[in-house]
Amino acid sequence: xxxxxxxxxxFIGSHLIDRLISRGDDVVVIDNLSSGxxxxxxxxxxxxxxxxxxxxxxNPDDVNQxxxxxxxxxxxxxxxxxxxxxxxxxxxxxxxxxxxxYNVLEAMxxxxxxxxxxxxxxxxxxxxxxxxxxEDHGPCMPISLYGASxxxxxxxxxxxxGTFGAKxxxxxxxxxxxxxxxxxxxxxFIHKLKKDPTRLEVxxxxxxEKSYMEVxxxxxxxxxxxEHAKEQLNLYNLGSHDTCSVRRIAEIVVEVTNNHGAAIEYxxxxxxxxxxxxxxxxxxxKMLNTGFDVQxxxxxxxxxxxxxxxxxxGTE
Amino acid sequence: xxxxxxxxxxFIGSHLIDRLISRGDDVVVIDNLSSGxxxxxxxxxxxxxxxxxxxxxxNPDDVNQxxxxxxxxxxxxxxxxxxxxxxxxxxxxxxxxxxxxYNVLEAMxxxxxxxxxxxxxxxxxxxxxxxxxxEDHGPCMPISLYGASxxxxxxxxxxxxGTFGAKxxxxxxxxxxxxxxxxxxxxxFIHKLKKDPTRLEVxxxxxxEKSYMEVxxxxxxxxxxxEHAKEQLNLYNLGSHDTCSVRRIAEIVVEVTNNHGAAIEYxxxxxxxxxxxxxxxxxxxKMLNTGFDVQxxxxxxxxxxxxxxxxxxGTE
Numbered sequence: 001x002x003x004x005x006x007x008x009x010x011f012i013g014s015h016l017i018d019r020l021i022s023r024g025d026d027v028v029v030i031d032n033l034s035s036g037x038x039x040x041x042x043x044x045x046x047x048x049x050x051x052x053x054x055x056x057x058x059n060p061d062d063v064n065q066x067x068x069x070x071x072x073x074x075x076x077x078x079x080x081x082x083x084x085x086x087x088x089x090x091x092x093x094x095x096x097x098x099x100x101x102y103n104v105l106e107a108m109x110x111x112x113x114x115x116x117x118x119x120x121x122x123x124x125x126x127x128x129x130x131x132x133x134x135e136d137h138g139p140c141m142p143i144s145l146y147g148a149s150x151x152x153x154x155x156x157x158x159x160x161x162g163t164f165g166a167k168x169x170x171x172x173x174x175x176x177x178x179x180x181x182x183x184x185x186x187x188x189f190i191h192k193l194k195k196d197p198t199r200l201e202v203x204x205x206x207x208x209e210k211s212y213m214e215v216x217x218x219x220x221x222x223x224x225x226x227e228h229a230k231e232q233l234n235l236y237n238l239g240s241h242d243t244c245s246v247r248r249i250a251e252i253v254v255e256v257t258n259n260h261g262a263a264i265e266y267x268x269x270x271x272x273x274x275x276x277x278x279x280x281x282x283x284x285x286k287m288l289n290t291g292f293d294v295q296x297x298x299x300x301x302x303x304x305x306x307x308x309x310x311x312x313x314g315t316e
Numbered sequence: 317x318x319x320x321x322x323x324x325x326x327f328i329g330s331h332l333i334d335r336l337i338s339r340g341d342d343v344v345v346i347d348n349l350s351s352g353x354x355x356x357x358x359x360x361x362x363x364x365x366x367x368x369x370x371x372x373x374x375n376p377d378d379v380n381q382x383x384x385x386x387x388x389x390x391x392x393x394x395x396x397x398x399x400x401x402x403x404x405x406x407x408x409x410x411x412x413x414x415x416x417x418y419n420v421l422e423a424m425x426x427x428x429x430x431x432x433x434x435x436x437x438x439x440x441x442x443x444x445x446x447x448x449x450x451e452d453h454g455p456c457m458p459i460s461l462y463g464a465s466x467x468x469x470x471x472x473x474x475x476x477x478g479t480f481g482a483k484x485x486x487x488x489x490x491x492x493x494x495x496x497x498x499x500x501x502x503x504x505f506i507h508k509l510k511k512d513p514t515r516l517e518v519x520x521x522x523x524x525e526k527s528y529m530e531v532x533x534x535x536x537x538x539x540x541x542x543e544h545a546k547e548q549l550n551l552y553n554l555g556s557h558d559t560c561s562v563r564r565i566a567e568i569v570v571e572v573t574n575n576h577g578a579a580i581e582y583x584x585x586x587x588x589x590x591x592x593x594x595x596x597x598x599x600x601x602k603m604l605n606t607g608f609d610v611q612x613x614x615x616x617x618x619x620x621x622x623x624x625x626x627x628x629x630g631t632e
Contacts, residue, residue: 094415141470145475155464158464233457
């Protein structure tokens with residue numbers, strides 16, 4: 001099996017590649033290294049198990065170059081990782097999300113590649129969904145531009161299945177956290193405390209409450225579900241069983257970073273920014289029914305991630 | 317009230333404009349006249365009630381020019397009208413659907429325009445939906461590239477509501493038919509019979525069965541629902557109460573065109589082309605609950621349309 005991993009030098013991509021290599025797959029990575037880091041995959045590049053195409057999904061020629069390498073399955077993980085950016089810059093998710101996904105699908109079509117796994121997100125459900133949210137919830141009305149681009153990506157993939165016979169696994173991720181994370185609330189909190197160990201500013205009232213999944217669980221779930229779900233189009237939520245509040249995350253990060261005296265201050269308001277969804281928890285029965293369960297629930301994943309990122313970011 | 321109608325010289329747009337003008341609105345049209353026809357709105361242009369910006373939604377400058385004209389509400393109807401095209405040309409719906417919608421929203425944001433009505437489609441539901449299909453059906457998995465672009469447009473609009481405070485009415489249309497139609501099965505059948513009155517080739521087995529709504533009903537429904545639905549984001553199916561099969565449409569067109577001896581021949585298969593949805597009927601309870609009902613059911617709309625289009629297309 002030869003896999004193409006878009007965004008393979010990124011946070012989730014690099015963990016997935018560790019698994020793919022250890023099960024014996026060959027891997028091609030396409031990554032523009034805008035948020036991905038070569039160091040995440042460098043050991044595999046050196047052994048020749050990973051071929052890196054440093055290119056941009058917005059450039060069809062780059063995508064074609066990677067897709068022409070006799071690919072069996074595409075893992076399309078590349079995206080703008082900063083959800084908040086859409087409140088200031090409106091075309092990033094369109095280009096790096098929607099149009100990039102189109103370019104991937106079109107390169108698949110012209111190179112005869114059929115299989116695609118896609119990293120979608122719980123944010124496609126929007127904010128009025130029941131919790132836990134099952135895969136068949138509707139209507140999906142995302143409130144962030146990032147969410148809109150994930151929904152657009154799902155629709156494009158679904159249309160490629162219906163029109164051109166592609167086979168697809170669409171995964172709607174909870175908040176994925178863990179080692180090598182480059183964005184998100186835990187990453188932000190550690191950086192804030194590094195700058196000023198006496199106080200921690202939290203966006204919103206801290207009551208935002210979401211489901212967190214450790215990245216190792218996430219990539220294990222992807223590969224497990226793909227072995228067990230064999231429809232032409234497979235849609236699965238991936239998440240853990242529970243949630244963790246932003247308030248609790250702040251407490252954990254203060255504790256793990258050994259800043260016990262830090263004052264936790266809330267900016268107020270029910271959401272961190274326009275387009276932020278205050279509460280999210282995915283229904284994971286479909287995932288569980290394939291025989292897969294997570295190793296960590298939300299709080300354990302948060303604590304583990306805080307420790308990993310503290311080590312990576314450092315205190316100096 | 318000053319309305320901006322994208323695709324205003326097109327089939328549905330020009331009917332909507334007739335209503336907007338008769339209720340006293342001022343109208344700005346942006347249309348590239350690729351499938352729209354100046355003649356559809358020429359009387360209103362001559363009286364000065366309609367200002368036409370001949371421009372392309374793929375060009376942000378054109379969109380901005382129209383949006384800068386003190387617009388109160390955007391009716392975004394422009395799109396590639398030929399669903400089948402996506403089986404051959406894959407970037408048309410991306411550009412003229414998804415990216416065009418982004419350009420409209422971005423121009424709204426920069427010009428302080430808040431209200432948007434959007435012509436989405438029943439095809440966003442995909443082919444596994446229960447019938448009649450309610451607005452809260454999920455997951456929506458379109459099988460045509462046109463459907464993917466409509467879903468992407470919905471998501472973009474929804475994110476503009478959540479992130480930038482837009483107010484939106486999203487309408488998922490049944491098959492809209494009537495005078496000035498430039499595409500679709502009735503239009504095709506009349507042209508085929510004009511070419512060869514002895515036989516009528518029907519794509520598929522003729523058992524495809526969809527809900528049809530007369531265009532006058534459609535534009536009346538849009539304006540009625542907008543007066544009665546006042547959420548920040550309003551989602552409504554628009555359709556009639558029943559369906560009509562392609563077989564029955566063929567019989568009606570043969571009858572209306574007075575080609576009683578024509579042999580109706582079926583190419584076979586359950587769908588007309590890859591990405592065609594064989595059976596579709598929308599749940600319209602939400603629309604009915606606003607106090608609006610259609611004047612014509614599917615078969616009446618088909619018969620009316622066949623007569624109108626026959627007159628427009630002619631027999632010579």
